[in-house]
Amino acid sequence: VVSTQSTGRYLYYNESHNILGNTYGMCVLQDFEAVTPNVLARTIETVQGGGLVVMVLNSVSDVKQWYQRRVRGVVMVLNSVSDVKQLYDLQMDCHDRFKTSAYHTVVPRFNKRFLLSLTDCSNCLVLTDNLEVLPFSTKIVNPSSNLRESQHEELGKLKDTLADTQPVGSVVGLCKTLDQANALVKFVDVISEKALRSTITLTASRGRGKSAALGLAMATSIAFGYSNIFVTSPSPDNLKTLFEFVMKGFDVLGFQEHTDYEIIQSTENNVKSVVRVNVYRDHRQTIQYIKPDEAGKLLQAELLVIDEAGAILLHLVKQMFGPYLVLLSSTVHGYEGTGRSLSIKLFDELRTQSQKLGGKALSELKLEEPIRYKDGDPVEAWLNKLLCLDASPRIISGCPIPAD
Numbered sequence: 001v002v003s004t005q006s007t008g009r010y011l012y013y014n015e016s017h018n019i020l021g022n023t024y025g026m027c028v029l030q031d032f033e034a035v036t037p038n039v040l041a042r043t044i045e046t047v048q049g050g051g052l053v054v055m056v057l058n059s060v061s062d063v064k065q066w067y068q069r070r071v072r073g074v075v076m077v078l079n080s081v082s083d084v085k086q087l088y089d090l091q092m093d094c095h096d097r098f099k100t101s102a103y104h105t106v107v108p109r110f111n112k113r114f115l116l117s118l119t120d121c122s123n124c125l126v127l128t129d130n131l132e133v134l135p136f137s138t139k140i141v142n143p144s145s146n147l148r149e150s151q152h153e154e155l156g157k158l159k160d161t162l163a164d165t166q167p168v169g170s171v172v173g174l175c176k177t178l179d180q181a182n183a184l185v186k187f188v189d190v191i192s193e194k195a196l197r198s199t200i201t202l203t204a205s206r207g208r209g210k211s212a213a214l215g216l217a218m219a220t221s222i223a224f225g226y227s228n229i230f231v232t233s234p235s236p237d238n239l240k241t242l243f244e245f246v247m248k249g250f251d252v253l254g255f256q257e258h259t260d261y262e263i264i265q266s267t268e269n270n271v272k273s274v275v276r277v278n279v280y281r282d283h284r285q286t287i288q289y290i291k292p293d294e295a296g297k298l299l300q301a302e303l304l305v306i307d308e309a310g311a312i313l314l315h316l317v318k319q320m321f322g323p324y325l326v327l328l329s330s331t332v333h334g335y336e337g338t339g340r341s342l343s344i345k346l347f348d349e350l351r352t353q354s355q356k357l358g359g360k361a362l363s364e365l366k367l368e369e370p371i372r373y374k375d376g377d378p379v380e381a382w383l384n385k386l387l388c389l390d391a392s393p394r395i396i397s398g399c400p401i402p403a404d
Contacts, residue, residue, distance in 0.1 A: 049373035121382035187217035207372030219249025236273035
């Protein structure tokens with residue numbers, strides 16, 4: 001049964017990069033033979049707490065309890081019990097590219113690793129098309145509700161302390177975690193100085209509220225009188241959450257659409273995406289999206305926001321730096337954060353430059369507590385282990401000791 005009020009979005013697997021940075025309540029992966037590790041990494045982490053990831057082959061449980069506990073579940077639907085055994089030898093679509101005249105078959109080792117990993121995921125449910133629970137997924141039958149609750153006392157105290165300080169008090173009231181609130185306070189402190197000689201980096205795993213914090217910071221910069229604000233990301237589709245929180249920031253700051261500002265959207269690829277916001281409350285102010293290779297448009301910039309910098313080519317990120325305030329966010333673990341050029345090369349260069357006379361000041365912030373789903377989410381732990389998304393290799397010099 002599907003509610004007529006619900007909204008969904010259909011995508012081909014090769015278009016799944018367009019949903020990065022967005023949040024959904026449910027994800028259905030059809031045609032399992034065409035699924036790749038990249039598709040799993042892109043799509044599963046967009047599902048919010050209380051949501052479901054459903055994998056359907058060849059063509060439920062207590063969902064209410066999942067939602068109240070803010071944890072997610074993975075559901076796999078099979079036509080028969082024999083499908084489990086067939087999955088070990090299932091030929092995926094991507095295997096065709098590895099076949100040659102000398103090697104006609106490909107051993108699907110990832111399939112076996114994938115299936116075995118599901119037995120360690122406490123929130124995985126494998127069903128037949130008759131909704132019969134298969135034996136190796138019995139962990140979900142009696143789920144434990146003893147999950148650690150996040151403590152928000154300090155967050156409440158911070159909100160009360162800043163309640164009479166505007167505009168920061170209003171926007172901090174929208175924060176969901178203490179990490180996010182502290183990051184936003186730092187953003188606002190630098191924005192209020194208007195020195196334009198600072199760079200702030202914000203790093204976190206997926207679902208920690210980076211884009212929301214940036215969106216609230218941009219709304220606050222409008223309240224402080226910034227006129228030329230630019231934002232960039234791999235695709236305008238990835239900025240849905242960021243612009244959503246720009247509008248929420250405007251709401252709490254007393255801005256009204258059509259009266260104080262207007263939103264301009266692009267319909268590229270038949271998907272509406274915000275690319276510009278014109279504000280004309282006190283004077284003309286703009287928030288403009290630019291592509292990562294359009295650094296030439298930043299001549300009059302006062303504030304530049306780079307969202308998901310780890311997914312942009314390093315030389316393009318470097319070209320966008322200039323004599324203006326830069327807020328940069330990047331995913332350090334997860335699909336967007338698998339590249340290490342940003343954390344190893346760019347951040348080291350920024351630290352070195354900040355120590356030089358006349359160099360731009362650098363502040364580094366991190367977010368730990370998740371917002372999209374509950375802290376300690378078993379699906380996140382399962383996916384990170386399956387695809388090695390949280391691996392952080394040590395950088396050593398010389399020869400390692402024999403024990404390593």
